[in-house]
Amino acid sequence: QRASTYQIAILYLSLLCTSIGAGGSRPCNMAFGADQLELGARRRRSANGGKAPMWSFFNLYFFGIELAKLTAVTVVVYIQENVGWGWGLGVPTIAMFVAVIGFVSGYSLYVKMPPGGSPLVRLAQVVAAAFKKRKTVLPDPDLLYEDKKLDAGISTTGRLLHTNQLKVL
Numbered sequence: 617q618r619a620s621t622y623q624i625a626i627l628y629l630s631l632l633c634t635s636i637g638a639g640g641s642r643p644c645n646m647a648f649g650a651d652q653l654e655l656g657a658r659r660r661r662s663a664n665g666g667k668a669p670m671w672s673f674f675n676l677y678f679f680g681i682e683l684a685k686l687t688a689v690t691v692v693v694y695i696q697e698n699v700g701w702g703w704g705l706g707v708p709t710i711a712m713f714v715a716v717i718g719f720v721s722g723y724s725l726y727v728k729m730p731p732g733g734s735p736l737v738r739l740a741q742v743v744a745a746a747f748k749k750r751k752t753v754l755p756d757p758d759l760l761y762e763d764k765k766l767d768a769g770i771s772t773t774g775r776l777l778h779t780n781q782l783k784v785l
Contacts, residue, residue, distance in 0.1 A: 649673050651727050 696704030
């Protein structure tokens with residue numbers, strides 16, 4: 617049975633909301649979490665005679681993200697296939713509810729950094745700079761910066777490959 621126009625519209629609206637929500641929250645989550653651990657790291661450095669911790673927030677953040685993906689494609693799919701779709705959708709919903717409760721319950725303990733200006737002003741500055749430089753002549757690729765040691769892992773023969781893919785006409 618084909619999806620109706622209404623169902624397709626709901627699907628596209630859901631995808632739009634998901635992309636806007638993910639694009640708006642992920643950068644904020646990482647910065648917020650790093651602020652929390654930076655304060656704790658400063659406290660540990662002062663307690664340990666100036667030694668920095670051996671791990672970083674970003675290691676933990678991305679490990680957690682990948683662990684959640686692994687769980688989603690194994691445990692949740694197993695539940696959906698063997699127990700039922702109700703439980704398969706209910707388990708992540710319950711996990712999200714518990715996560716939200718945990719996040720909200722720790723609100724008084726969070727380090728709250730004051731905002732550093734309007735994001736709309738920064739966006740307008742980027743748009744204005746891009747518009748002003750739209751007719752700038754591109755430099756010769758041979759004159760661009762390169763670091764053979766740093767770039768070796770992401771290039772062939774120690775140089776980044778030049779591409780015109782993102783060149784504005």
